[in-house]
Amino acid sequence: MRDCFDGFVIIGGGVCGCLLAHELITRTDANVWLIEAGGEQAENATDRQRPGRWLHLLGSSDDDSHPTEPSRSLAGRKMDWPRGRGLGGSGRINAMIWVPPHRHDWRMLSEAGLEPSQLERSFEVAMNRMATESPSYLSEPSRLFLAAMAMRSDFGTFAAYRRINRNSRRWTTEQLLDDVRHNNPAAAARLRIIRGSVSTLHVSNGRIESVVWSDSNSTNRTNLSSQTKIISCAGSLGTPRLLMQSGIGNADELSQLGLKTSVHLPAVGRSLHDHLIMPVVHSHDGQAFPGTPPNMSDLTRWQHGRTGPLASNIAECGGFDREHEFQWHVTPTDYLRYPNAKAEAAITLGVSLTRPRSRGQLRLFRDLASSSGFRLVIEAGYLDDLNDIERMIEGVRVTRNMAVHLSESGMRLFETVPGRRRESDEQLVAAIARYAQTLYHPGGTCAIGPVVDDRFNVHGLTNLSIVDASVLPHPTIANPTAVLATLGCLAASQLAI
Ligand SMILES: Cc1cc2nc3c(=O)[nH]c(=O)nc-3n(C[C@H](O)[C@H](O)[C@H](O)COP(=O)(O)OP(=O)(O)OC[C@H]3O[C@@H](n4cnc5c(N)ncnc54)[C@H](O)[C@@H]3O)c2cc1C
Structure with a gap:
């Protein structure tokens, strides 16, 4: 049990979370706590590195897949949405396609308020960090x-x-952390990785004051020191779920679930998009x-x-x-x-x-069988x-x-x-x-604009940011990793000031 988190707390060590952790330990002198729900996998690591094996990883212990609700336009079909767990996140199980951002992606993000020149600079940094070939x-x-x-x-x-x-x-962004352990042990020493799942953020006076997280042994509530910044990188399903469980969302829906509203943000969980x-x-x-x-x-x-x-x-x-x-x-x-x-x-x-107009939404449903007490309901809204x-x-x-x-x-x-x-x-x-099948690109559930501002800060809270696929206001033109890595580098440059 730790008394207090200081520096930066990152929730979710996926594509964005590991990249952000890398940037923050190498660009600042602060401590970085990275809390990742997935444990260390037992599966043969060499086997997992074979690019051709990614389809076998779906449904494996690396995959925390979620079923959607039946889709009206898909003849009532449900779909499984794979989500990677463990350091590297969905990068552990994905198809590894790298498509640089298209001008429509830049336009979509600049219309949301992000500065085009900063985006381009951040993409340059992202290309240096990500291993592509x-x-x-x-x-x-x-x-x-x-x-x-x-x-x-x-x-x-x-x-x-x-x-x-x-x-x-x-290659996943987890390897950035391995590289820094090798090349910069002093920076790596400031990174603490916790294998645990965050269930609730406690809000008081407009800031997150403590984090409830569980590992295989216990459930803990850890306070944040006054300067601590918390960044959710739990992905397009994990982040809105965490926010809603913490009373950040639509006040009417939260009260129907018996949850006290901390911040009324009706757009949390809305505008869900996928290819x-x-x-x-x-x-x-x-x-x-x-x-x-x-x-x-x-x-x-x-x-x-x-x-x-x-x-x-x-x-x-x-x-x-x-x-x-x-x-x-x-x-x-x-x-x-x-x-x-x-x-x-x-x-x-x-x-x-590339730019579907259909939108779905996420909701919570009371479910006593689930450890958090809630089940995530995915209405994909396809077609x-x-x-x-x-x-x-x-x-x-x-x-x-x-x-x-x-x-x-x-x-x-x-x-x-x-x-x-x-x-x-x-x-x-x-x-x-x-x-028709999911192309595995859900996003939009905590979009820049209605949920976070143009510096990734959650409206109404002073120390909570979101940096993951949930902030994308609209679908990226193609496979989203390059755009997400750009956002991770942009957010890091802002947080590191
Ligand atoms: C099968 C598949 C194939 C894909 N193929 C491609 C491709 O070829 N090219 C491409 O560009 N994109 C691809 N994608 C999409 C891409 O992988 C995702 O868009 C990207 O990983 C999203 O990054 P993220 O940081 O938002 O979330 P993720 O990478 O999913 O990371 C989220 C992390 O948060 C953790 N987490 C969640 N909740 C909690 C919690 N409460 N507490 C602690 N930790 C938590 C999870 O365990 C996970 O590690 C694919 C995705 C999948 C699933």
Whole structure:
């Protein structure tokens, strides 16, 4: 039991939390307490570093997945939303795709009040911190796809995705902390990592005065010294949940749950957004992408040559149409079945809207079976906006045109999902309802504007900030890690003053 936290307290050691911890211990003389809910994983670390293994990590001990409520527009389907736990957060289990922020992302953030020049400077810093590299391996279907698209610029721009890897191994922001232990032991000595889950922040006189957290042994309430700053990096589900459990949220809803309101902030948990991907799957006449378990020669190729199919992140390449309305992810597999089914020769062209308009929300529900006394209810709101459905149909049709072009370029394809006989709008709507998947990018639940100001401070509280995917007012154009790392570096530069 500790008497008091001083300096900075970071809740959640995910993509943003570890990056922020690194910046604060290296840029200031303060102590940094990092409280991470996930413990140290028992699973073989080398195994987890294989890029191709990320799909196996879903549902593993690294994944604290949450089910959504049934979605009206997805024929009442529920979805599992994986969330990484342990240092590195969702970076431990993600697909490692690195897409630099697009000008629409800069505009979205500057409209929320962030200074464009500071954002660009912070992105430079983020690029220095994050380990990214070009892929060392591309499967045959991805190479054929990229060659075909290079002949048709009217489809847009496509490339192999840069990966969040170091030497063809998964890299997470946890490794920044390992590096600092090695390179700067004095700074590392000021970092204290607590393996515990924070359940409540106690508010008094407009500031957080203490933190309730539990580890495997006990539940503790620790006070904050008067200058201590607390930063929630618990992610787009974890942060709003923590705020609501602490009485920070919509006063009416909190009182219905029997919670005393500390700060009335109705936007906590609202404006939930995510990218939805519709996989258009084809079988082909080439070779199947290797399934599992890996064979010895592939294992040796990866371990010693840092290449081969095990160095693949599966979602190997993709791109955007000219207007950046759609993003495509291409996998050399049947996206809906790999790695669970017997390996078959397939390629998936998955299409998503870059800026969906639909919004969902998070709520708490009293649940005595849960250790916190509450369950998180996720209403994803997928395709609730009619415009999103119309554009998804258009996206599937464009994807089919790409597949025709790919066939004409020499790859013999047969569409299995949605299936060629599904032609009409109604049939495509039904197929999207049945097959579309989360692209794992929830955000917006504590947005800059209604919940935090342009310096990430929570309205109405003097010592609480939020730096994670929950602050994104709108979806990023593509995979969000690069934008989030930029926000982490920007927040660090402001907190370090
Ligand atoms: C399967 C999957 C694939 C993805 N693929 C990509 C990709 O290829 N490219 C890309 O750019 N993005 C990808 N993403 C999205 C990206 O990983 C997330 O947007 C990003 O990790 C969010 O960062 P964060 O810091 O907000 O939260 P996270 O990284 O999720 O970290 C939150 C941390 O907080 C901890 N925590 C939560 N609640 C508490 C609490 N109460 N107390 C203490 N600790 C707590 C959690 O254990 C976790 O470690 C993917 C995500 C998933 C799940």
